[in-house]
Amino acid sequence: MAPVHFADRLMAEVAGKKSQVVVGIDPRPEQLPPELAPGETAEAFIAFACGVVEAVAEHAAAVKPQVAFYEALGCDGMRAYAETVRIAREAGLLVIGDVKRSDIASTAAAYAAAHLGADGGDFVADAVTVNPYLGADGVRPFLDAAAAHGRGVFALVKTSNPSSADIQDLDCGGWPLYERVAGLVEAWGEPLRGESGYSSLGAVVGATYPQELARLRALMPHAPLLVPGFGAQGGGVEEVKAAFDADGLGAVVNSSRGIIFAYEREPYRARFGPERWREAVRAAAAEMREQLWEATH
Amino acid sequence: MAPVHFADRLMAEVAGKKSQVVVGIDPRPEQLPPELAPGETAEAFIAFACGVVEAVAEHAAAVKPQVAFYEALGCDGMRAYAETVRIAREAGLLVIGDVKRSDIASTAAAYAAAHLGADGGDFVADAVTVNPYLGADGVRPFLDAAAAHGRGVFALVKTSNPSSADIQDLDCGGWPLYERVAGLVEAWGEPLRGESGYSSLGAVVGATYPQELARLRALMPHAPLLVPGFGAQGGGVEEVKAAFDADGLGAVVNSSRGIIFAYEREPYRARFGPERWREAVRAAAAEMREQLWEATH
Numbered sequence: 001m002a003p004v005h006f007a008d009r010l011m012a013e014v015a016g017k018k019s020q021v022v023v024g025i026d027p028r029p030e031q032l033p034p035e036l037a038p039g040e041t042a043e044a045f046i047a048f049a050c051g052v053v054e055a056v057a058e059h060a061a062a063v064k065p066q067v068a069f070y071e072a073l074g075c076d077g078m079r080a081y082a083e084t085v086r087i088a089r090e091a092g093l094l095v096i097g098d099v100k101r102s103d104i105a106s107t108a109a110a111y112a113a114a115h116l117g118a119d120g121g122d123f124v125a126d127a128v129t130v131n132p133y134l135g136a137d138g139v140r141p142f143l144d145a146a147a148a149h150g151r152g153v154f155a156l157v158k159t160s161n162p163s164s165a166d167i168q169d170l171d172c173g174g175w176p177l178y179e180r181v182a183g184l185v186e187a188w189g190e191p192l193r194g195e196s197g198y199s200s201l202g203a204v205v206g207a208t209y210p211q212e213l214a215r216l217r218a219l220m221p222h223a224p225l226l227v228p229g230f231g232a233q234g235g236g237v238e239e240v241k242a243a244f245d246a247d248g249l250g251a252v253v254n255s256s257r258g259i260i261f262a263y264e265r266e267p268y269r270a271r272f273g274p275e276r277w278r279e280a281v282r283a284a285a286a287e288m289r290e291q292l293w294e295a296t297h
Numbered sequence: 298m299a300p301v302h303f304a305d306r307l308m309a310e311v312a313g314k315k316s317q318v319v320v321g322i323d324p325r326p327e328q329l330p331p332e333l334a335p336g337e338t339a340e341a342f343i344a345f346a347c348g349v350v351e352a353v354a355e356h357a358a359a360v361k362p363q364v365a366f367y368e369a370l371g372c373d374g375m376r377a378y379a380e381t382v383r384i385a386r387e388a389g390l391l392v393i394g395d396v397k398r399s400d401i402a403s404t405a406a407a408y409a410a411a412h413l414g415a416d417g418g419d420f421v422a423d424a425v426t427v428n429p430y431l432g433a434d435g436v437r438p439f440l441d442a443a444a445a446h447g448r449g450v451f452a453l454v455k456t457s458n459p460s461s462a463d464i465q466d467l468d469c470g471g472w473p474l475y476e477r478v479a480g481l482v483e484a485w486g487e488p489l490r491g492e493s494g495y496s497s498l499g500a501v502v503g504a505t506y507p508q509e510l511a512r513l514r515a516l517m518p519h520a521p522l523l524v525p526g527f528g529a530q531g532g533g534v535e536e537v538k539a540a541f542d543a544d545g546l547g548a549v550v551n552s553s554r555g556i557i558f559a560y561e562r563e564p565y566r567a568r569f570g571p572e573r574w575r576e577a578v579r580a581a582a583a584e585m586r587e588q589l590w591e592a593t594h
Contacts, residue, residue, distance in 0.1 A: 026404070028403070066400075066404060066407075068398070068400055068404045068405070068407035068408045068411070069404070069407045071407065071408060071411040071412075071420065072407040072408070072410045072411040072414075073411075074379065074411070074418055074419030074420060075372065075375050075376050075379055075419045077411075078372050078375045079372050082371065082372055100398070100399050100400055100428075101365070101397070102397050102399070102428050103363075103365055103397055104456060104457070104458035104461075105458055106325070107323070107363060107365045107366070108365070110363075110365035110366045110368065110369040111365045111368060111369070113369045114365070114368040114369045114370075114371070114374075115368075117369075121371055122371030122372045123368065123371055131397075131399050131428045131430050132430070132464060133428050133429070133430040133453060133456075133464055133465065134453070134456050134458060134460070134461060134464075134465075135456075135458065135460035135461050135462065135463030135464050135465070136460040136463050137458050137459060137460040138456075138458065138460070156430060156431070159401060159430075159431050159432075159435075160401070161401035161402055161431060161432065161434050161435065162434060163431070163432035163433040163434040163435070164401075164431060164432050165432065166432030166433050166481060167429060167430055167431075167432050167474075167477070167478060167481070168430070168431075168432070170469045170470075170474065170477055171469060171470055172467045172468060172469050172474070173467075173468055177464075177467065177469070177474065180464070180467055181464060184463060184464070
């Protein structure tokens with residue numbers, strides 16, 4: 001039996017749950033709720049991930065664990081990453097491993113096996129982020145694994161950090177580099193289109209500049225967009241609307257700190273405080289879901 | 298006491314050992330010597346790394362374990378990666394973790410802590426490779442960690458794979474993109490220059506096209522160059538000579554398959570065969586060292 005197509009699964013999840021929300025699981029040790037102190041342990045990370053997953057399962061289309069924070073704890077951290085992926089998938093959530101891997105040819109294939117391979121691999125998620133700087137033969141092994149196992153890939157096109165302009169905005173014959181990369185992503189993803197019309201090769205596009213987002217949506221009509229930068233990094237509903245198609249599909253929006261550390265900010269701090277951090281996470285995810293859905297329907 | 302500067306350590310190692318050789322430790326399961334079959338286990342990887350490290354310790358300036366192959370084995374693989382780094386450092390070899398990590402700001406800082414942080418971290422090496430696509434604030438956390446702990450960073454500038462041209466060769470106002478990136482790397486590395494004149498921010502530059510290499514050497518006079526693509530990927534001594542300064546310093550050349558799987562190719566196959574694979578590794582490393590040193594002195 002052919003595996004279910006990732007982009008179709010993602011669109012079905014969004015439509016079924018009426019949620020375009022991706023919750024980034026970034027276990028920053030210094031921000032973990034006090035009950036999990038000291039935060040720099042694999043146990044604290046797993047407990048935190050459990051709490052977040054349970055709180056957002058009903059409201060999020062997917063979660064996006066950030067492997068860098070886990071990697072910082074060494075081998076124990078990688079065990080906690082594997083556990084986080086497992087817990088989230090068992091809860092029925094799509095999991096996008098935010099790993100931003102890249103390498104050439106057979107080495108990229110090793111990364112693809114690690115993160116998009118057969119079920120049972122410790123780090124295997126439903127999709128991963130990849131860095132496209134090495135070109136087609138750095139991305140293709142991920143696409144091959146995605147096609148074989150019904151998984152997805154999101155290539156970095158335009159990131160949401162201030163100095164993304166250093167390289168991504170360089171003028172390439174009248175186009176900023178990131179638009180050239182967008183064209184490559186649209187082309188590379190062509191063989192992976194599903195019944196939804198979307199490809200299992202999507203793109204990461206920062207929400208800092210809404211005009212850019214609209215243009216990238218047009219340049220990559222078949223790429224699901226993963227839009228970071230909502231909340232803590234400054235983007236709001238108006239800034240991300242341009243990412244969606246006419247049906248409110250075709251994009252998911254990530255918030256990490258704004259949801260998982262909602263207990264630290266108003267109005268959630270006053271309502272819940274650090275003890276009831278799980279409820280703060282749930283409420284923040286529910287609010288983001290509602291805001292996005294209303295603005296796009 | 299301030300940590301010893303990475304670029305100075307690297308140049309001292311090269312001059313002291315008369316070796317510009319980096320041996321890439323890429324444990325490809327299907328190529329591991331028969332005595333280590335089945336190759337897809339952490340134990341086989343560790344045994345292989347031990348054999349390689351012992352065989353090349355006298356001839357190589359550094360080793361470069363490729364984390365992708367370890368990551369493909371999941372948590373056990375990451376334990377084997379940590380063990381590989383530990384064994385090589387204990388043998389007195391500089392270790393360049395080929396991790397090609399990249400992310401933004403505080404997330405890049407988590408990767409930097411994982412790979413360039415304080416001694417004792419499982420994955421902490423002497424230097425790592427990073428992907429520059431996210432710009433200065435994606436690279437700077439690695440430089441901060443490098444400065445704090447006397448470690449090094451090699452940013453991808455021009456990679457050796459055929460489709461590196463897809464993005465890296467795009468015309469940016471009369472310059473190929475990779476030359477623009479080279480200019481950024483030279484500038485970003487300025488605060489990290491040591492007594493050798495070289496910065497602890499180096500650059501990965503593929504050896505496929507010698508003219509490119511000469512140009513990149515000129516554009517980044519203070520960046521140590523890490524040149525892959527020697528041997529299995531097609532480059533020879535003549536192709537990489539342009540990477541070195543007038544003293545034969547300023548660059549190191551990586552060979553992976555050509556050395557670690559030397560037992561599979563002539564003249565080493567006939568001389569040693571698979572049983573004496575360690576001797577084949579040693580002989581291939583010695584030969585590469587001699588070839589490079591003679592061609593540059």
